[in-house]
Every structure is written in structure tokens, then in C-alpha cells.
Amino acid sequence: MRREQDSANTFEAVAREWVALKTWEPITKKRRLDMLTRVAFPKIGVLPVKQITPAHILDVLKTAAKKNGPSVAAEAKRTMSGVFELAVSTLRADTDPTYPVRKALPANKTQHKRPLGPEEVGQLLRDFDGHGGKFETVCAFRLMWCAVPPYRDCRGQVGRVRLGRRCVAYLRRPDEDAPRACRTASQASG
Template sequence: MLTDAHCRNAKPREKLYRVNDYKGLYLEVKPSGVKAWRYRYKIAGKESLFALGDYPSVGLALAREKCEEARKLVKLGTSPVQNRQLEKIKRELDSANTFEAVAKEWIALKDWEEVTKARRLDMLQRVVFPAIGRLPVRHVTSAHVLDILNKTLKRGAPTVAAEAKRTMSSVFELAVATLRADADPVWAVRKSLPPNKTQHKRALPIDEVGKLLVDFDGHGGNFQTLNAFKLMWLTLSRPNESVQAEWLEFDLEKALWEIPARRMKARRDHLVPLPTQAVELLNAMRPITGHTKFVFPNRDDRARPMADAAFRQALKKLGWATKYSPHGTRTTGSTRLNELGYRYDIIEAQLAHAEPNSVRRSYNHATYLEERREMMQKWADLLDEWRKKT
């Protein structure tokens, strides 16, 4: 058996020669002075050589360790040479299939509006990619996931943490389905987030509605953000439906807003009667943004709509973020309108909630418009009244 002194003192000769260690391991000394470790083995009677590195970069102890790993493969009938090639291919595939790459692929596959995809990608870029974006998706562990969730919670963003958890799990689901990951590491830590106790999607009492509207009026933010927020309340539209509103969708003379199917959650056109307050609001916006596609264009790129994240930012600034979210507007409207005695069918038609019966759905769309117009005018008047009482 060799010692380290043997390896150091092996001098080059005119011809290549070998210094044996044991069980097929030897040091090959070349005329150039390069000393290379080799392992000679046989599989199915065929002899092969496996390179283990050069001395002294790979010392005697490490060479023996590498050789022992190779022997274990040989005992299983696996060629160390072929195994190395497969591992190289696997590393190359892993480097191409980073978490970020798979996440972007997942987003591209979703049947979402572009603005929704952009919002989800923005969350990933801010919260998830800095930690695991460059890692092969197969190498992301539950510890990585838990660290992301805990750091997001400590920043005081439980809703963002919950969204990050759901999104990461969906990305891993795609990775597993396409054989790029073995399991979803989110599953092990799925209950790590505390229950959301803020109840920010609850129906607001009347006094809180008035206080919210007054606070938002005086928050000193962007004029567009304020009016998009008001339009959402006056029509009980979804936040994204409000901020993405296009001028071509409105007929202000008829006081109607027709939201196309491509922007609706149920993928059906939706006709919204506009109370006089909403028409006045839109007429006030016309001189400001009437030359653009969107009623509420993005501040930095006028060719895109504003993001409903502006609502959340304003609410956080006002101290409302833990008590109310923009999606709670529709819950509030539905609850209060039911209390006022309006028919369930009319309220559901206004909220564009899915009606499973196609004949009944068509009937609702054609018949309830005038009843909804009366209801929404009453709703807008009540909002003014509640605001004044605050």
C-alpha cells in the first residue's frame, strides 16, 4: 500500500509508469510530471479505468475515499464512468430547471389576465426569488420554504406569506408532475403560518364604512387611486375590475359599464348600472385620462392600468390593512343590501356571481338591470350618508 511519502517522491521517468495502492487503485506517473489517480475495475468481464483526479490536488486519503465510492457502484453493476456522465447531465438539467425558471413557466401556463400574472410575478421577485430563485427546484428544501415564510411574517405581511406559500406549492406541483422535483417541500411546513385573525374580508359595519371612506378621502394619495377606490365601492366591482377599467367600456349617457368577458372572473360579459355619483366621478376623470386607454392608467407607464396594490399601500398607510381588504367591499355590499331587503337574485347579479343555470343566467342579465340600477343608486346615496355621519 502507498503512503503519502511514496506519492510525493514518485519522480517522472521516460515512460509512464504506475504505483499501485490496493484493490485497483494506483497512481499513474507521466513523463510530464503529472501524477493521476486511476481505478481499474471490471464489469461483466470488461475492464475499464476511472479517473479520480490528480495528485496532490487529490491526496491519498481522498483518492481512497473516491475509489471506495466507485467500488460500491461496481458491486451494483454500475459503471462509475457512466454514472459520472449521468450526474453531469443531471447537474446541467438542474441548473436549467431553477425554481425561478419553473415558477415563470407555471405563471405562463395560467389562464390569467396579464396584469394578474405580473402581480404574482412581482410577489415572487420580492419575496421568494431572492432566497431560492437560482436554486435547482429539486434542491429546495422545507427549511428554505419555512425561512421565507417566517421572514415574511416578521415583516408584518401575513397575507403575502400565505400567498407565497400557495404559490410555491403550486410551482412544486408542476415540477413534480414534470419529473423535475421529487416532492413538494411546502407540504411539511404547510401549517407553519398562524391563522389569519384580522378578518379583513369581513363585512364592515355602517360606521366603519363611513370612517373608511372619510379616511381614504383625506389620505393625500394619488387622485386616480382615490377615484378607482370610489368606483369600486359605488359599483361593488372587484378591485382589478375597477383599476383596469377602460374608457371604451363606458356609456356615460346611458350610465352603463359593460365589462368584457376577458376581464371577468366568470369569463362572461357583465353589465353594471352606474349611479349618478359614479357618472360624475368618471366625467371628472375624463379631462385627465380620457386620451388614454385606461381610466386609471399606471403612473409610470400610461399604456398599462394602475395596479390594485395601490389600494393596499394606501390602506396600510391609513392603518386599515389589518381590518379591511379591498375584496371585503363586496362582502360589505352584499351584507348591507340583504339587510335592506333587496332580493338575493338582484344582489348576486350585481356581484356577477356565477349562476349555474344558463337560461336563468340569461334571464337575470336581461331582466334585473333596472332593479339593479335602482338598488345601486340607493347604495351610492347610503355611502354618501354614512360618510357624512362620520
């Protein structure tokens, strides 16, 4: 009876249950499980969650940082913490062993990329038009580009941006009372 209970409470079993409970898209669940399969399951997957210590977690994180990089280690830490949160809340573990080692690895440094040039932005928008995707994502992406100041004549001005036949966005700077007309070359032709 005890062995049966321990096998149902292994890190891998709880992790799979945690991922199944998430309301993520199937591809996100698959990616998260793939990461756990590569990074965490080989070292702690067969251990009962109650027996996993901060030393186990630190070993997983150091190995992940060395083999896969700091961003994968950071994702593994967040994911394992979520798994242990479920284990603690369902009384299968007493504590979250990721907490004591949360600062053991250096923070993942942000890497800034160069800005896109006008031709690259145009190509990106053309590529995105054929991409498809969810309606909300497409609208958010298009609106994001409305908020980016244009490269030349309209910098700092307010613009009327046509996103399609029925969708027009009016942009206004907060310090202005009324929008001014500002047409870019693409708006003039559309």
C-alpha cells in the first residue's frame, strides 16, 4: 500500500498532474513537459515529492544552466516550484524545496537586440499577414504597431491608422486635446 502511494506521488506523476490542470494551449503543455523530461525527470522524476530536498533542486538547476543555459534553468525553477505548490496544497509534500535555492543561480541577463529598420518592419508585417493565428493575437499585434512612432514625418504626432476595412485606430498623445491628421505612405495608398 505504501509503495503504491509513493509511486503515485513521484515528482513526475505530480508534475504531469500539474501540467494537466493548467488551462494552457496544448503546445504550451507539450513544451513544458518536454522541458521537464529533459531537465528534471532524469534526476528527480522517480523520487517521491516528499523526499526531494533543496540539494536535489540545486543539482537539477545547475545541470540545466550548464547544459541548456540560464533561461531553461529559470523556466525549470518556476515549473518545479509550481509542481511543489500543487504537492503542498494536496498534502503530498510538506514544503517547496525550490524556495531555499531560488537565488542560487545568477539572474538571467536580458539581451537587447538592435531595432528593426523600416524595410525589416515592412517585411515582418507582410510575413505576419499570411501567418493567421487567433483573432485576439492578430489584433494585438497590429495595434502594437500603431503605438510605435513612425520613422519619419509622423514622429510624435497623432495618426489615424487603418488596420483593415472596418478597423481604424485613432492615436493621440496624452498632452494633446484633439488628434491631428498624419498619413504615412502606406495610409495614403490605402
